[in-house]
Amino acid sequence: MGALGVGAELCATPDGLFGRLGTQGWRVWQTYWMLRQKNVTAIVSVHEISAVFLLAVRMLGFKGPPILVINFALLHRRSQSGFRRWIWRTLLPSADAIVSLVKSHSETVSNVFRVPLARCHFVPMPLDAAFFEKVDPLDEKGFSLAVGTNDGKDFETLLEALPLGESLVIVTDGFNAAKIRAHRCFGAGIQVREAVPAVELRELYRQAKLVVIPLADTAHGSGHTVLMENMALGKILIVSASRSMRGYLEDGVNAISVPVGDPGALRKALQSVLAHPERFKAMRDRAALDARERFKAEDFARQLLALWDSPAVARGNQTVRGCEQQAMRNLGSIREVTKHAPIP
Numbered sequence: 304m305g306a307l308g309v310g311a312e313l314c315a316t317p318d319g320l321f322g323r324l325g326t327q328g329w330r331v332w333q334t335y336w337m338l339r340q341k342n343v344t345a346i347v348s349v350h351e352i353s354a355v356f357l358l359a360v361r362m363l364g365f366k367g368p369p370i371l372v373i374n375f376a377l378l379h380r381r382s383q384s385g386f387r388r389w390i391w392r393t394l395l396p397s398a399d400a401i402v403s404l405v406k407s408h409s410e411t412v413s414n415v416f417r418v419p420l421a422r423c424h425f426v427p428m429p430l431d432a433a434f435f436e437k438v439d440p441l442d443e444k445g446f447s448l449a450v451g452t453n454d455g456k457d458f459e460t461l462l463e464a465l466p467l468g469e470s471l472v473i474v475t476d477g478f479n480a481a482k483i484r485a486h487r488c489f490g491a492g493i494q495v496r497e498a499v500p501a502v503e504l505r506e507l508y509r510q511a512k513l514v515v516i517p518l519a520d521t522a523h524g525s526g527h528t529v530l531m532e533n534m535a536l537g538k539i540l541i542v543s544a545s546r547s548m549r550g551y552l553e554d555g556v557n558a559i560s561v562p563v564g565d566p567g568a569l570r571k572a573l574q575s576v577l578a579h580p581e582r583f584k585a586m587r588d589r590a591a592l593d594a595r596e597r598f599k600a601e602d603f604a605r606q607l608l609a610l611w612d613s614p615a616v617a618r619g620n621q622t623v624r625g626c627e628q629q630a631m632r633n634l635g636s637i638r639e640v641t642k643h644a645p646i647p
Contacts, residue, residue, distance in 0.1 A: 304604045349373050355394060370397070383522070402425070404524070407546070426607065427597065430532070437536060447471050448472050450514065455521045461569065462486050462489060464573060470494075512539070513541065516540065519545065542558045544563060556589055
């Protein structure tokens with residue numbers, strides 16, 4: 304956004320009482336901080352949970368700048384039923400725009416939460432391509448890698464499909480790590496890691512001879528960040544064809560697609576890559592090009608600005624203020640914060 308002439312300011316870190324109240328204190332602080340700001344063109348919440356209190360204030364008559372909410376887990380099953388659905392149905396109509404990163408999610412958000420379809424938009428997830436330079440296959444090591452958090456991942460199917468003797472590193476969260484270690488196929492040669500910093504994770508990407516993204520077919524979607532980052536690196540990718548991967552995953556073009564929850568098909572794909580990795584050079588090259596052409600961070604910023612349709616934004620003489628921790632520090636930070644945030 305800075306390159307487009309727009310100032311983007313990060314919500315300050317809370318101190319004092321707000322800082323001692325944990326997650327809820329942080330959310331209240333964000334709202335309090337935002338209400339004190341002047342000359343703001345638009346507010347961006349990079350995860351819907353950060354907008355809860357601000358949207359509630361808007362319902363009470365706050366006449367501030369447009370509020371744009373980026374949907375990461377609105378369609379999680381827990382948000383689509385009971386009290387949570389009531390909360391979102393009550394609050395989301397106060398948002399000026401809701402941006403989904405999967406095209407089909409926009410209509411679903413509109414239907415489930417009774418938000419006018421005109422306020423629901425699709426913008427492809429951005430990639431910080433400069434952070435992920437294309438790798439040299441000669442530098443890759445002798446292990447496979449699987450990365451991902453939240454309950455949208457299906458590491459159980461990967462464990463069942465893994466060929467005997469294959470070394471596997473899994474980077475995930477505590478929820479999935481517990482399930483992996485309790486699985487009957489967990490054993491020697493499988494390493495589980497948690498809370499890996501972005502720079503260190505990038506090195507694991509570089510070193511892995513192939514990357515697997517095993518997915519469940521969830522409504523809220525999962526795996527897009529890992530997919531695009533490894534596309535940019537030119538890695539060999541094996542990905543479950545979940546419904547939310549439509550528009551991102553192209554079998555044989557940027558990755559190898561396998562059916563969701565099918566260990567036999569996944570094992571066959573793994574064996575094919577492990578036996579003849581050189582056969583996938585063309586796919587690796589296309590993936591790296593595809594990532595840089597289709598998912599530019601600049602395009603993402605430009606489309607967000609277009610949603611505001613504000614002359615002040617077009618002139619680039621106003622300030623845009625974000626509403627999530629580390630939101631505008633850099634796009635890598637955005638992915639890390641949102642990817643590892645607890646599902647609301």
